Amino acid sequence: MKSTIRDVAKLANVSISTVSRVMNAPETVIEEKRVKVLEAIEALQYQPNAFARGLIYKKSDTLGVMIPDIENPYFAGLIRGMQDAAVELNHSLMICNTDRDKQRTITYVQNFFEKQVDGIVFASDALHTEYYEEMQRYRLPFVLASTNAPEFDIPSVDIDDEQGAYEAVKYLIESGHRRIGMIGFPLGETISGLPRYDGFRRALREYGLNTFETCVEYAEHRYEHAYDAAALLLTRCPGLTAIFAASDEFAMGTISYLRDIGKSVPEHLSVIGFDNIRMAQLFIPKLTTIEQPTYDIGYRSVQKLHELITTGEVSVLREKLPHQLIVRESTRPY
Amino acid sequence: MKSTIRDVAKLANVSISTVSRVMNAPETVIEEKRVKVLEAIEALQYQPNAFARGLIYKKSDTLGVMIPDIENPYFAGLIRGMQDAAVELNHSLMICNTDRDKQRTITYVQNFFEKQVDGIVFASDALHTEYYEEMQRYRLPFVLASTNAPEFDIPSVDIDDEQGAYEAVKYLIESGHRRIGMIGFPLGETISGLPRYDGFRRALREYGLNTFETCVEYAEHRYEHAYDAAALLLTRCPGLTAIFAASDEFAMGTISYLRDIGKSVPEHLSVIGFDNIRMAQLFIPKLTTIEQPTYDIGYRSVQKLHELITTGEVSVLREKLPHQLIVRESTRPY
Numbered sequence: 001m002k003s004t005i006r007d008v009a010k011l012a013n014v015s016i017s018t019v020s021r022v023m024n025a026p027e028t029v030i031e032e033k034r035v036k037v038l039e040a041i042e043a044l045q046y047q048p049n050a051f052a053r054g055l056i057y058k059k060s061d062t063l064g065v066m067i068p069d070i071e072n073p074y075f076a077g078l079i080r081g082m083q084d085a086a087v088e089l090n091h092s093l094m095i096c097n098t099d100r101d102k103q104r105t106i107t108y109v110q111n112f113f114e115k116q117v118d119g120i121v122f123a124s125d126a127l128h129t130e131y132y133e134e135m136q137r138y139r140l141p142f143v144l145a146s147t148n149a150p151e152f153d154i155p156s157v158d159i160d161d162e163q164g165a166y167e168a169v170k171y172l173i174e175s176g177h178r179r180i181g182m183i184g185f186p187l188g189e190t191i192s193g194l195p196r197y198d199g200f201r202r203a204l205r206e207y208g209l210n211t212f213e214t215c216v217e218y219a220e221h222r223y224e225h226a227y228d229a230a231a232l233l234l235t236r237c238p239g240l241t242a243i244f245a246a247s248d249e250f251a252m253g254t255i256s257y258l259r260d261i262g263k264s265v266p267e268h269l270s271v272i273g274f275d276n277i278r279m280a281q282l283f284i285p286k287l288t289t290i291e292q293p294t295y296d297i298g299y300r301s302v303q304k305l306h307e308l309i310t311t312g313e314v315s316v317l318r319e320k321l322p323h324q325l326i327v328r329e330s331t332r333p334y
Numbered sequence: 335m336k337s338t339i340r341d342v343a344k345l346a347n348v349s350i351s352t353v354s355r356v357m358n359a360p361e362t363v364i365e366e367k368r369v370k371v372l373e374a375i376e377a378l379q380y381q382p383n384a385f386a387r388g389l390i391y392k393k394s395d396t397l398g399v400m401i402p403d404i405e406n407p408y409f410a411g412l413i414r415g416m417q418d419a420a421v422e423l424n425h426s427l428m429i430c431n432t433d434r435d436k437q438r439t440i441t442y443v444q445n446f447f448e449k450q451v452d453g454i455v456f457a458s459d460a461l462h463t464e465y466y467e468e469m470q471r472y473r474l475p476f477v478l479a480s481t482n483a484p485e486f487d488i489p490s491v492d493i494d495d496e497q498g499a500y501e502a503v504k505y506l507i508e509s510g511h512r513r514i515g516m517i518g519f520p521l522g523e524t525i526s527g528l529p530r531y532d533g534f535r536r537a538l539r540e541y542g543l544n545t546f547e548t549c550v551e552y553a554e555h556r557y558e559h560a561y562d563a564a565a566l567l568l569t570r571c572p573g574l575t576a577i578f579a580a581s582d583e584f585a586m587g588t589i590s591y592l593r594d595i596g597k598s599v600p601e602h603l604s605v606i607g608f609d610n611i612r613m614a615q616l617f618i619p620k621l622t623t624i625e626q627p628t629y630d631i632g633y634r635s636v637q638k639l640h641e642l643i644t645t646g647e648v649s650v651l652r653e654k655l656p657h658q659l660i661v662r663e664s665t666r667p668y
Contacts, residue, residue, distance in 0.1 A: 027394070027450070028362055060361075062445060070413045070429075071612065076405040083404075083431055087438070092445050095404075095429040097417055104421070111396060111426045115449040116361070223616055252616055259618060278405065282557055282586055284593060284618050 003044035012040035023139075026114050042137060062092045063305060064112035064120040066105065070097040072221060073249070073277045074294065078123060078146060081298025089306050091118075100125055106134050113138040119305045121145050126190045127152065141308045145301035146294070147191045148318060155314045157301045157321065161191060164290045164323045165199025168272050169244050171288075171325055173207050176334035177242040177270060180204070181215035183229050183254055184246045196246045196274065215240065219250055226253030234261075241269060241334050248273035248280045251287050255330065270331035285329035293321045337378035346374035357473075360448055376471060396426045397639060398446035398454040400439065404431040406555060407583070407611045408628065412457060412480060415632025423640055425452075434459055440468050447472040453639045455479050460524045461486065475642045479635035480628070481525045482652060489648045491635045491655065495525060498624045498657045499533025502606045503578050505622075505659055507541050510668035511576035511604060514538065515549035515567050517560050517588055518580045530580045530608065549574065553584055560587030568595075575603060575668050582607035582614045585621050585664065604665035619663035627655045 009016045014033055021029050022037040029037070040046070065082060067075050079095065086093045094117065098105040109131065112120055119141035122131070127149040135142050144156035172180050182200045185193040201213050215237040219225035226245065230253065234240065245251035251273030255265045265271050265285055273280060276291035300319060307314050343350045348367055355363050356371040363371070374380070399416060401409050413429065420427045428451065432439040443465065446454055453475035456465070461483040469476050478490035506514050516534045519527040535547050549571040553559035560579065564587065568574065579585035585607030589599045599605050599619055607614060610625035634653060641648050 060448075062449070070417075071410040073407060073410075076407075079404045079431065083433070092442060093430065094445075094449070095431070096427065097413065097429070099417070108426060111428075114394075115396070115428070256616060256618070279613060282590060284590070 003046045005046070007044055008037065008040045008046050011044060012036040026116075038137065041139070059118055060116045061090065062094060062115070062117045063302065064108075064115075064117040065093055065095045065123065066098050066108055066120060066125075067095060067123045068098050068100045068125040069221060070095075073279060074247070074275055074292075075123070076278065077294035078298040081295035081300075082121060082145070082302045083298075084295075085299045085302035085306075089302070091302075091306070093302075098125065102128065102130060105131055109134045109138065109140065113140055119143075119309045121301050121305055123147065123301075124191070127154065141305065143301050143305045143308060143314075146292075146297050153317060155304050155308060155317055155319075157297050157304060157319045158191070159292055159297070159323045160320050161195035162199040162202070164274065164292075165196040165244070165246070166203045167199075167323075167325055168274065168290050169200050169203035170206075171327075172242045172244065172270060172272060172331065173203060173209070175242075175270070175331065178209060178334075179215075179237070179240045180209065180212055180242045180244060181217075181233050181237050181240045182244045182246065183226050183233065183250045184216055184218050186218045186220070192246060200244055212237070219253070221247075221249070223249045223253030223256070226250035227257045230254040230257040242331070243269060243271045245271060245273050248275045248277045248283075248287055248289055250274075251289065251330065252279070252283055255283075255285070265330050266332040270334070272331050276326055280326075281328065283330075288328045288331040289326055291324050291326050293323065296321050337380045339380070341378055342371065342374045342380050345378060346370040360450075372471065375473070393452055394450045395424065396428060396449070396451045397636065398442075398449075398451040399427055399429045399457065400432050400442055400454060400459075401429065401457045402432050402434045402459040403555060404429075407613060408581070408609055408626075409457070410612065411628030412632040415629035415634075416455060416479070416636045417632075418629075419633045419636035419640075423636070425636075425640070427636075432459065436462065436464060439465055443468045443472065443474065447474055453477075453643045455635050455639055457481065457635075458525070461488065475639065477635050477639045477642060477648075480626075480631050487651060489638050489642060489651055489653075491631050491638060491653045492525070493626055493631070493657045494654050495529035496533040496536070498608065498626070499530040499578070499580070500537045501533075501657075501659055502608065502624050503534050503537035504540070505661075506576045506578065506604060506606060506665065507537060507543070509576075509604070509665065512543060512668075513549075513571070513574045514543065514546055514576045514578060515551075515571050515574045516578045516580065517563050517567065517584045518550055518552050520552045520554070526580060534578055546571070553587070555581075555583070557583045557587030557590070560584035561591045564588040564591040576665070577603060577605045579605060579607050582609045582611045582617075582621055582623055584608075585623065586613070586617055589617075589619070589664065599664050600666040604668070606665050610660055614660075615662065617664075622662045622665040623660055625658050625660050627657065630655050 009019045096108045123145040146158050148156040187193045217229035217233040219229040273287045273289035276289045280287040343353045430442045457479040480492050482490035521527045551563035551567040553563040607621045607623035610623045614621040
């Protein structure tokens with residue numbers, strides 16, 4: 001049988017209104033009682049149903065957003081989409097930058113709970129079990145944006161990264177390139193790492209270019225690292241005519257390196273990026289890339305969170321939005 | 335005589351603890367009483383002193399940050415600095431994107447108050463009187479980052495924009511350029527607009543180049559607008575050999591335009607930017623620019639806010655941090 005707020009109050013040895021306050025205005029409840037109530041909620045796996053939730057929790061019309069790296073231009077479009085959706089819903093957004101730091105991420109979940117956000121959009125980072133548990137502990141509705149969690153049933157909005165990478169490399173191959181390398185994210189990155197490498201490999205294999213599977217170097221998230229990775233890649237695989245960079249920032253770092261060794265893009269090598277950040281069309285040469293619908297991902301993720309908060313469920317659990325190849329100047333037929 | 339919490343309670347016809355709750359956990363007080371208390375606070379110009387404030391207000395160890403445009407890469411460095419300072423102080427940051435929208439900005443101030451942030455960093459937008467009054471109404475300590483408010487005594491951290499622009503243009507002149515134009519922000523922008531134009535004009539006048547004072551076109555905040563403004567500028571002032579762009583993004587838009595009409599930078603024209611955003615050294619050509627210490631501005635602004643919150647005052651009201659000229663590839667002697 002499902003437990004009720006009455007059961008929680010009994011187990012924690014507090015009044016029902018104290019339980020309500022812990023969920024509603026936790027900072028008005030002394031630490032000791034608050035912990036007791038949270039422990040009781042956990043022990044009983046108490047989960048107010050959607051309707052009761054609305055009655056018990058005060059709606060703050062504020063949504064929390066957790067992003068891993070405010071300096072990465074990828075997030076600008078994502079946040080823009082989130083904000084437009086929030087404005088339409090008459091909600092406010094509070095954004096926190098986690099730096100992919102586990103302790104900070106967990107602190108921010110607690111923070112959001114205490115600030116009574118109605119829910120959280122968790123963007124672009126792997127959903128570690130600790131994060132999942134922390135969200136569950138506070139019964140905070142949340143959705144994933146530009147990431148997903150195959151092991152948990154959490155609503156998510158993102159793209160098919162493997163397919164996007166496959167199409168980028170296929171485009172290079174169909175343009176006549178046969179010697180293709182990759183600058184990728186570390187394979188441990190569950191979203192941008194392994195899937196994009198898998199797409200690269202699938203395209204190579206499909207065209208019998210298996211020998212280039214090992215022509216890949218990994219970079220952390222910044223162009224400086226891609227610059228260094230490009231140097232390693234071209235030392236190890238000197239005959240490449242095209243490079244698939246797993247992000248536009250990587251493509252820019254790669255092109256900067258090539259230029260510094262006197263090679264022009266696309267005259268000497270073609271380079272294709274991924275994401276279509278705003279800079280992609282500003283850069284010289286303008287980047288050929290796989291466009292992620294970042295604005296739409298942000299927009300849909302806030303809508304989905306709102307759906308989850310107001311109805312207690314979502315109609316589509318894992319939503320994949322379409323990506324597309326955008327051909328500009330950084331690639332040419334070989 | 336300074337009014338006390340007792341006076342506020344009396345005037346609002348509520349208990350002292352209600353006044354305290356309005357300041358401490360406003361969402362637990364019904365709207366009607368809350369408004370009465372806020373009105374009484376305003377009528378009596380009640381301001382808890384720093385010590386009393388600590389006693390009355392619960393510290394949340396959370397700071398609010400208001401920025402005008404999350405898509406502008408200028409803010410990445412600023413937020414990075416704020417975050418590092420906040421982490422050192424064991425504080426959390428909540429960031430809101432105002433889009434320079436007055437109503438949204440005011441809503442966020444109310445929001446931050448209700449979420450009980452300890453204070454606010456207000457970044458890079460003009461401090462309109464309405465904002466100032468809203469902050470005063472809620473007695474929220476706040477500091478200005480990368481902006482300032484000559485008409486109010488509000489702590490601020492920024493640079494000397496007029497002097498920075500002056501040095502940029504002086505550098506072009508001393509490199510032999512005599513026909514210099516500018517892509518600027520609208521003059522109504524109190525920080526990046528008029529002061530940077532004033533610096534441009536001062537340098538021109540100092541070298542007797544007054545005739546080029548009118549070779550200026552204005553752009554909104556994006557490179558697309560700078561691209562269009564560059565087209566206008568070169569139509570109106572076709573003989574220019576150098577352009578001072580009031581932001582790096584403007585410099586990139588200008589260079590993109592020049593390239594599209596077949597002019598290379600710096601071979602045909604020199605272009606100097608402003609800010610030194612991360613992209614400035616990634617762009618091809620790498621930008622010559624005036625570096626703003628964005629990280630330090632962010633870092634110092636949070637330290638200053640903390641100083642204000644904990645002591646009730648700041649040792650330096652208007653703090654100017656040093657800028658510097660960074661010579662890269664987008665300029666050359668004429």
